[in-house]
Amino acid sequence: MTLQQLKYVIVIAQKGSFNKAAEALYISQPSLSSAVRELENELGITIFHRGGRGATLTNDGTEFISYARMLYRQYETMTEKYGKSGTHKKKFGVSTQHYSFAVKAFVEMVKNFNTAEYEFAIRETKTREIISDVATLKSEIGILYLNEFNRKFMTDIFKTDGLEFYTLIKCSPYVYLWKGHPLAGCKSITLEQLESYPCLSFEQGDSSFYFAEEILSTEEYPRTIKASDRATMLNLMIGLNGYTLCSGIICEELNGSDYVAVPFETEENDTGGVMEIGYIKKKNLVLSNTGELYIDEMKKYLSSQPNL
Numbered sequence: 001m002t003l004q005q006l007k008y009v010i011v012i013a014q015k016g017s018f019n020k021a022a023e024a025l026y027i028s029q030p031s032l033s034s035a036v037r038e039l040e041n042e043l044g045i046t047i048f049h050r051g052g053r054g055a056t057l058t059n060d061g062t063e064f065i066s067y068a069r070m071l072y073r074q075y076e077t078m079t080e081k082y083g084k085s086g087t088h089k090k091k092f093g094v095s096t097q098h099y100s101f102a103v104k105a106f107v108e109m110v111k112n113f114n115t116a117e118y119e120f121a122i123r124e125t126k127t128r129e130i131i132s133d134v135a136t137l138k139s140e141i142g143i144l145y146l147n148e149f150n151r152k153f154m155t156d157i158f159k160t161d162g163l164e165f166y167t168l169i170k171c172s173p174y175v176y177l178w179k180g181h182p183l184a185g186c187k188s189i190t191l192e193q194l195e196s197y198p199c200l201s202f203e204q205g206d207s208s209f210y211f212a213e214e215i216l217s218t219e220e221y222p223r224t225i226k227a228s229d230r231a232t233m234l235n236l237m238i239g240l241n242g243y244t245l246c247s248g249i250i251c252e253e254l255n256g257s258d259y260v261a262v263p264f265e266t267e268e269n270d271t272g273g274v275m276e277i278g279y280i281k282k283k284n285l286v287l288s289n290t291g292e293l294y295i296d297e298m299k300k301y302l303s304s305q306p307n308l
Contacts, residue, residue: 003075005039006068008032009047013065017054092290093121095133096143097213098202098230099277100251105297112293124230126204127211134280135161140291142280143298145213145247147273153210158280167278169302173215174248174261178237188263198223200233200242214245215273234259247275249305 012021012032022029040047047061057065096102106122113120123129123139133139146154146165158165175189181197183189199221204211225242227233234255236242248261266273279295281287287295 006072089119091119093139094141095123095130095139098124100254101249102143104251108297109294145275145277150210162283163280164283165280170276171247173245173264173273175264176246176261177243188265190265198225198242200244203228
């Protein structure tokens, strides 16, 4: 069975006649009949009733033609996209935890390219999905963090999924809250000071707390609220005086200037409080030029931060 034979039977079904189909296909009627007969012999079915009034589909032919049309349309779609005159675009994707610097770097990277020639994607998503996206090459790069608490768990997953982790920066934790919060003017904030306010975190579904984006995910917080996106998180900060623990790397251009990051006081010698933010990629995969530029833009932005 060939794509040409599929096209033949589709046109015959449309025209209702071998003669009319042959004219439309610019081939002789005997050649068309021979090609269809070979296909019927191969499949072991009769596709058309042939008669003086033209060609009509048999029961088997009616079922077969539906599959033929579906398959041939997929072929046409691939040809339209990947053929010499196709519309195929180069692709580049990033999956990330909810870091505004990752989005800012993505914006600066995209400015270097003609977006008519590329299909760009940035996905702020759950930690497990970031790992899955990179493992399956849905995204070339994934952005997440490690610390002493989740490091072994995460690196075991990286190894299983054939991924490598590269450090971008190490930073101490900050409390992120809105400027009108009662604690916004403090030089530093302790966990005890936060007890009266809801702790905000990004929802990870049913995943293990090792996937949490926030440090100290095993702490018992008297008040907790989960959010699924950054905009909701910011609204909860204002509406409920909520807070979250973060890296302190805040892009005002994206998040606005109504929020502040205050140093979070961890216990002395608490290495679990240090965040090591980095990116993952498929092991032995050479990053594309787009990927290399994206990494450079992140490093450039991170190196410009005064508190790092």
